[in-house]
Amino acid sequence: MKLAVTAPERLSVRTVPVPDPGDLIARLPHPSALAWIHRGEGIAGWGEAARIHLPGGPGRFTAAARLLREMFAAATIDDPVGVPGTGPVAFGSFGFDPKSPDSTLIIPRRILGRRNGTAWLTTIGGDTDPLTLPNPPQPPTGLRWHDGALPEHAWKQAVATAVHCIRDGHLGKVVLARDLTVRAAAPIDARVLLHRLAARFPACYTFSCAGLVGATPELLIRRTGDDIESLVLAGTTARGTDPADDRDRAARLFASAKDREEHRYAADMVRDALAPLCADLTVPAEPELLTLPNLTHLASPVRGRLAADRSVLDVVAALHPTPAVCGTPTGTAMDLIRELEGMDRGRYAGPVGWVDARGDGEWGIALRCAEIDGTRARLFAGCGIVADSDPGAELAEARTKFRPMQDALSG
Numbered sequence: 382m383k384l385a386v387t388a389p390e391r392l393s394v395r396t397v398p399v400p401d402p403g404d405l406i407a408r409l410p411h412p413s414a415l416a417w418i419h420r421g422e423g424i425a426g427w428g429e430a431a432r433i434h435l436p437g438g439p440g441r442f443t444a445a446a447r448l449l450r451e452m453f454a455a456a457t458i459d460d461p462v463g464v465p466g467t468g469p470v471a472f473g474s475f476g477f478d479p480k481s482p483d484s485t486l487i488i489p490r491r492i493l494g495r496r497n498g499t500a501w502l503t504t505i506g507g508d509t510d511p512l513t514l515p516n517p518p519q520p521p522t523g524l525r526w527h528d529g530a531l532p533e534h535a536w537k538q539a540v541a542t543a544v545h546c547i548r549d550g551h552l553g554k555v556v557l558a559r560d561l562t563v564r565a566a567a568p569i570d571a572r573v574l575l576h577r578l579a580a581r582f583p584a585c586y587t588f589s590c591a592g593l594v595g596a597t598p599e600l601l602i603r604r605t606g607d608d609i610e611s612l613v614l615a616g617t618t619a620r621g622t623d624p625a626d627d628r629d630r631a632a633r634l635f636a637s638a639k640d641r642e643e644h645r646y647a648a649d650m651v652r653d654a655l656a657p658l659c660a661d662l663t664v665p666a667e668p669e670l671l672t673l674p675n676l677t678h679l680a681s682p683v684r685g686r687l688a689a690d691r692s693v694l695d696v697v698a699a700l701h702p703t704p705a706v707c708g709t710p711t712g713t714a715m716d717l718i719r720e721l722e723g724m725d726r727g728r729y730a731g732p733v734g735w736v737d738a739r740g741d742g743e744w745g746i747a748l749r750c751a752e753i754d755g756t757r758a759r760l761f762a763g764c765g766i767v768a769d770s771d772p773g774a775e776l777a778e779a780r781t782k783f784r785p786m787q788d789a790l791s792g
């Protein structure tokens with residue numbers, strides 16, 4: 382598909398301070414919710430002042446940055462609050478594969494935000510969209526689950542093939558994913574999923590954009606003025622069945638040469654991609670543990686200061702796809718993903734987040750998520766494969782990664 386823009390010639394934008402709205406998700410009046418929530422803070426949007434459908438290609442992030450810069454520069458903006466996320470904001474989610482035509486940006490008509498004791502409401506265009514909830518969202522019922530592109534045995538075979546390719550020296554790491562589909566009795570309301578995910582995974586970034594809904598632990602990039610942050614994740618174990626088992630598993634993950642290797646590919650690439658853009662950059666020499674309710678990951682928190690004024694989307698362009706979701710070398714891993722997964726990932730494992738008119742924003746990697754389309758949803762989960770990976774263990778890891786979205790759908 383070609384570039385398609387639905388937008389007025391000039392956006393008229395007004396942000397006002399408001400009393401603390403509390404739970405942002407509870408204030409969303411439309412099922413087609415836009416959201417980015419972390420520990421109860423963030424932004425929620427609804428209505429559409431503009432929608433941009435981007436064609437595929439490696440230039441999709443910089444094209445989006447340029448287009449939004451032009452739209453925001455032409456806008457009339459009254460923003461006395463002036464913090465990241467106030468004024469006009471575009472929510473977006475991009476296709477994982479440059480060949481995927483599937484990237485969308487939406488500038489909502491209303492944005493409600495809260496962060497660090499400040500709360501605001503932004504109105505774009507007229508203020509005809511309601512602020513109050515007409516009907517409480519209904520949880521999905523009558524769920525029927527199906528395999529996606531590859532049933533479990535075939536996916537394990539794909540992992541075994543990837544291990545052979547790695548042992549033969551064609552590449553160092555590849556991330557292989559699989560999908561599951563589900564059908565509900567009535568259209569699935571994203572707000573129910575958002576509510577459950579944000580309550581269960583407060584340390585994750587709970588997101589919703591154009592039907593892609595999830596809670597990712599992986600922050601691709603946050604830009605606040607000159608400051609940037611990223612949280613690189615790779616290397617995973619399930620949580621233990623009791624505290625002793627949990628400690629054992631975490632210790633084994635931390636000491637595992639296989640998981641350290643998986644992690645190092647991702648952390649090294651993020652360092653190499655950010656270094657040319659930064660005046661300062663700090664990447665820890667060794668990873669730490671990130672403990673989630675269901676999984677523990679090896680994590681490298683990265684911080685830097687940009688050397689020049691660049692939109693967060695320009696930084697996304699330099700980072701995507703990291704070896705946390707693709708592999709090393711990138712091109713070889715992307716080709717192997719296309720060959721072995723037997724599906725188009727769509728926007729799974731692509732960047733998802735928001736950008737404002739200053740170029741500030743937060744973008745995660747769209748993991749632990751589902752694409753919602755009416756009564757159907759498609760769920761995704763993937764695992765980093767290296768020379769020592771075991772197909773059965775990777776399948777078990779993928780099952781654990783599916784759980785949060787399966788549970789968000791089923792109750």
Ligand SMILES: C=C(O[C@@H]1C=C(C(=O)O)C=C[C@H]1O)C(=O)O
Nearest residue numbers: 614616617705748762763764765
């Ligand atoms: C690919 C996914 O997760 C990624 C893969 C990980 C791994 O293989 O250890 C860990 C975190 C993510 O970077 C997923 O959740 O689908």
